[in-house]
Amino acid sequence: MPQSYDYDEGSETWPFFMLTLLLTVLIPMTLMQIWKLTGKTETEDEKVLKVNNSKSVMNKLDDKYTDSSIVTFRDKYNNSINNVFSAKNGLIIVGWICVSVLIQIINSNESIAKSAMGTFDPYEILGVTVSSTEKEIKKAYRNLSLKFHPDKLDRNLSEKERLSMEEIFVQISKAYEALTNPATKENYLLYGHPDGPQSQIHGIALPSFLVNGSLMAKIVIFAYVSLLSIGLPYLVRNWWVKTRSYTKNNIHVETASYFVDRMINYKPSEILTVKLIVSWLSHSKEFRIYYPTLTAADFERLLLAHINREKVDKSERDIQYRIVAKCHTLINGLVAIACGFRNMDIASAALDTFKCIMQAVPDSKYSEILQLPNVNKDHFIENSEDIFTVGKLFTLDDKKIGKVLGISDEELLKDTLAVASNIPFLRLLKAEFKVPGEKNVITGSIPYISLKILVHSARQKVISEKKFPEKYLEDDEDFETIKDPYSNLQTIPLTTYSFSPYFPAKRRSDWVCLIGLQKDNKIIQTPVTIDRLSFKNLNNEFDKRLITEINDKNFNPEEWDIAKINIPLGQPAPNEKGTAFFKVVIKSADYFGPDLEFTMKMDVIDPPPFEEKEEIYEDDSEDNESGESDGEESEEESEDDNDSDYTDIDTDTEDEDEDN
Amino acid sequence: MSTDLVYNTNSKQISLDESIGTSDISDATNTNIRQINKLTTAIIAESNPNFTPQPSDNLSKMIKSMFETGIKNLKQNKMQEALKNISLALEMSQRKRAPYEAFQIQLQDMQFMLRQKIDIELILGKNLDAIQDLDMLLNTGMLDPELFLRKTDAYLKLKQYKLAISDCERGLSLFPANPKLRVMLLEAKRRFADYNGDI
Numbered sequence: 001m002p003q004s005y006d007y008d009e010g011s012e013t014w015p016f017f018m019l020t021l022l023l024t025v026l027i028p029m030t031l032m033q034i035w036k037l038t039g040k041t042e043t044e045d046e047k048v049l050k051v052n053n054s055k056s057v058m059n060k061l062d063d064k065y066t067d068s069s070i071v072t073f074r075d076k077y078n079n080s081i082n083n084v085f086s087a088k089n090g091l092i093i094v095g096w097i098c099v100s101v102l103i104q105i106i107n108s109n110e111s112i113a114k115s116a117m118g119t120f121d122p123y124e125i126l127g128v129t130v131s132s133t134e135k136e137i138k139k140a141y142r143n144l145s146l147k148f149h150p151d152k153l154d155r156n157l158s159e160k161e162r163l164s165m166e167e168i169f170v171q172i173s174k175a176y177e178a179l180t181n182p183a184t185k186e187n188y189l190l191y192g193h194p195d196g197p198q199s200q201i202h203g204i205a206l207p208s209f210l211v212n213g214s215l216m217a218k219i220v221i222f223a224y225v226s227l228l229s230i231g232l233p234y235l236v237r238n239w240w241v242k243t244r245s246y247t248k249n250n251i252h253v254e255t256a257s258y259f260v261d262r263m264i265n266y267k268p269s270e271i272l273t274v275k276l277i278v279s280w281l282s283h284s285k286e287f288r289i290y291y292p293t294l295t296a297a298d299f300e301r302l303l304l305a306h307i308n309r310e311k312v313d314k315s316e317r318d319i320q321y322r323i324v325a326k327c328h329t330l331i332n333g334l335v336a337i338a339c340g341f342r343n344m345d346i347a348s349a350a351l352d353t354f355k356c357i358m359q360a361v362p363d364s365k366y367s368e369i370l371q372l373p374n375v376n377k378d379h380f381i382e383n384s385e386d387i388f389t390v391g392k393l394f395t396l397d398d399k400k401i402g403k404v405l406g407i408s409d410e411e412l413l414k415d416t417l418a419v420a421s422n423i424p425f426l427r428l429l430k431a432e433f434k435v436p437g438e439k440n441v442i443t444g445s446i447p448y449i450s451l452k453i454l455v456h457s458a459r460q461k462v463i464s465e466k467k468f469p470e471k472y473l474e475d476d477e478d479f480e481t482i483k484d485p486y487s488n489l490q491t492i493p494l495t496t497y498s499f500s501p502y503f504p505a506k507r508r509s510d511w512v513c514l515i516g517l518q519k520d521n522k523i524i525q526t527p528v529t530i531d532r533l534s535f536k537n538l539n540n541e542f543d544k545r546l547i548t549e550i551n552d553k554n555f556n557p558e559e560w561d562i563a564k565i566n567i568p569l570g571q572p573a574p575n576e577k578g579t580a581f582f583k584v585v586i587k588s589a590d591y592f593g594p595d596l597e598f599t600m601k602m603d604v605i606d607p608p609p610f611e612e613k614e615e616i617y618e619d620d621s622e623d624n625e626s627g628e629s630d631g632e633e634s635e636e637e638s639e640d641d642n643d644s645d646y647t648d649i650d651t652d653t654e655d656e657d658e659d660n
Numbered sequence: 661m662s663t664d665l666v667y668n669t670n671s672k673q674i675s676l677d678e679s680i681g682t683s684d685i686s687d688a689t690n691t692n693i694r695q696i697n698k699l700t701t702a703i704i705a706e707s708n709p710n711f712t713p714q715p716s717d718n719l720s721k722m723i724k725s726m727f728e729t730g731i732k733n734l735k736q737n738k739m740q741e742a743l744k745n746i747s748l749a750l751e752m753s754q755r756k757r758a759p760y761e762a763f764q765i766q767l768q769d770m771q772f773m774l775r776q777k778i779d780i781e782l783i784l785g786k787n788l789d790a791i792q793d794l795d796m797l798l799n800t801g802m803l804d805p806e807l808f809l810r811k812t813d814a815y816l817k818l819k820q821y822k823l824a825i826s827d828c829e830r831g832l833s834l835f836p837a838n839p840k841l842r843v844m845l846l847e848a849k850r851r852f853a854d855y856n857g858d859i
Contacts, residue, residue, distance in 0.1 A: 392857035518833035581833030
């Protein structure tokens with residue numbers, strides 16, 4: 001239907017339009033923000049803080065030992081997050097200013113007031129309320145008509161006044177009629193006017209200068225055309241190209257293809273060292289996107305300088321920080337690719353390299369001690385006396401530790417010991433394969449790995465799994481856990497930030513879990529990252545130098561948190577019964593030392609004998625016969641349905657037999 | 661790749677032009693040149709144009725005699741001599757044998773000699789060499805509980821307790837009934853706990 005609209009000439013409607021548009025966006029936004037400010041929603045960080053009081057220790061120390069240049073670098077990237085919030089607040093403020101301006105415009109605009117006057121409201125004219133009875137209406141009308149009736153008007157009035165008075169009287173009588181005469185009242189209710197439908201004018205809430213002003217109209221059309229023909233295609237193309245050039249692991253496709261190429265051309269005779277992995281990393285496309293003028297050799301030099309804690313030129317420091325911070329994603333990608341190639345050695349070498357980058361310590365037998373702050377490297381290597389681990393270090397008393405590490409300042413030694421005793425070590429208490437809802441692993445079933453892990457500090461005395469009563473090491477057997485064995489993971493808090501004063505970004509500690517077969521020493525599935533673990537145990541005083549024996553007096557299993565971690569197994573159990581051996585490697589991404597490596601045995605047995613099953617099927621078929629109309633939805637049951645087809649036939653023949 | 665190859669007409673060997681810096685040449689190119697040269701040498705010595713993968717008897721005899729001298733030295737308790745002779749025998753079988761001789765026989769020979777060599781290396785305390793040779797043997801698909809036992813032992817001597825446990829466990833999962841490996845695993849675990857100060 002062709003129709004021409006009247007544009008908003010006198011700015012009567014568009015301010016309202018804008019006002020509602022603004023308010024529909026602003027009000028929810030403001031409410032959200034207020035809720036956030038006053039709110040009881042605790043962020044993940046606070047939750048972690050509540051569970052792990054140790055967070056503050058490592059965090060404070062991390063802040064203390066971080067170089068000021070790294071702090072400024074971190075701030076540069078952290079600020080972007082804070083800016084988002086302040087930008088949101090700014091938007092809200094600007095929005096509310098706009099609203100007040102609009103209200104001002106509406107209030108001061110005369111034509112709006114005039115058009116509001118122009119509407120016909122019989123109640124207002126007669127000075128009665130909607131709830132007034134007919135009697136009251138009549139009374140009001142009589143009073144007013146006495147006052148304004150043309151015959152009763154003062155003769156001294158001028159012609160003009162007389163006319164307006166008559167006009168008012170017409171209005172009054174119209175209003176009276178609209179409220180009393182049923183026909184006119186219906187008109188009024190339907191069309192808003194006692195005389196029936198008035199002529200309709202269609203208008204649009206856009207101001208007319210947008211369309212009628214010759215310059216403005218051109219600008220509007222130009223803006224539209226450029227947006228549609230240039231802006232939109234350009235943006236979509238950019239987005240598409242960008243998403244296409246990154247893999248699911250968030251590394252550039254060229255980097256991924258380089259890694260795959262390395263993997264294919266990798267000779268098993270080649271020895272995997274940190275240097276080799278670093279040289280692979282330095283060929284990443286990401287680095288070249290950041291700094292197109294530098295070469296792979298430059299990146300390799302900078303990464304090695306970082307690992308060896310060598311000073312680099314001030315101009316190159318930001319470059320170094322940036323590429324070092326990027327290494328995490330790249331290593332994750334490399335590990336995933338190595339897992340795809342089923343190569344255990346490369347995957348673990350890549351993870352070891354990341355430790356070196358994280359702690360800025362080269363890989364050697366001393367690295368577990370050298371990752372601690374304030375250690376005098378040369379002094380320690382000379383006087384190490386067979387101490388290569390943090391655990392061994394804590395067999396000495398504090399003074400002796402200071403002597404071995406070459407720390408004479410007591411304050412510094414205290415910090416070093418605090419870091420050493422807050423590094424989370426893992427102890428395996430129990431590891432088994434489980435099938436949801438079954439006692440044993442049956443041929444062809446889909447098991448998962450269930451681990452019970454005790455997070456402990458190297459300072460603490462070893463607690464063997466026998467010290468914990470059976471019930472602490474058992475899983476819940478309720479329906480929810482059987483349905484989704486991995487759901488309990490979400491209740492475990494995130495890990496805290498790790499102590500890594502040389503790493504340019506802040507990172508939470510995590511562990512990467514690689515699972516392989518012992519038969520051929522190859523990985524069988526993608527790596528699983530464990531980033532939820534409670535570090536509560538690290539606060540427990542349980543010094544191995546003070547406790548000679550664990551007894552009921554000093555050991556209370558209630559005080560120890562046991563992490564129950566379930567890891568999905570990427571493949572079903574073998575189809576023949578027998579024993580399969582798996583190798584599980586859990587590597588810390590942050591510290592030297594707390595790695596776990598163990599063998600798991602999977603005893604696969606045949607399902608229970610077949611006869612039992614037949615009985616079950618017969619039961620099922622009976623059920624089916626009795627209630628076939630019942631909607632059966634779950635998959636398992638529909639499978640049973642297929643089987644019961646046979647029994648259906650059987651029972652049919654039986655029925656026939658019976659009939660015969 | 662550039663084609664700066666030089667052919668020596670006297671020795672019939674090819675080599676890379678020395679004017680190019682060695683850093684530009686990839687490992688793969690070097691390996692390929694070496695392989696081609698080896699093939700050339702073997703073909704020059706071979707009179708039969710339709711050669712077969714039959715191993716050369718002469719060479720086998722020589723290698724065997726050298727190996728036996730090594731074993732004799734071993735019996736006389738001359739460890740250094742024995743290691744030298746067996747290494748020589750291994751090197752000869754690696755160098756002098758033509759690449760087209762039967763792989764099955766070459767491999768068996770090599771594995772047999774390497775096992776002896778590893779034993780001597782372990783006696784002499786050359787643990788790193790022993791581990792390298794053991795890796796070589798394991799990578800050629802030879803899985804034997806004795807090999808895992810020796811590898812664990814070598815790692816223990818090198819104080820690489822984590823690797824020792826890892827290898828011992830792998831050996832145990834391939835040969836679950838082996839009593840020696842069980843004892844070894846217990847010992848490795850005990851030493852690892854001591855290394856971590858957990859005892």
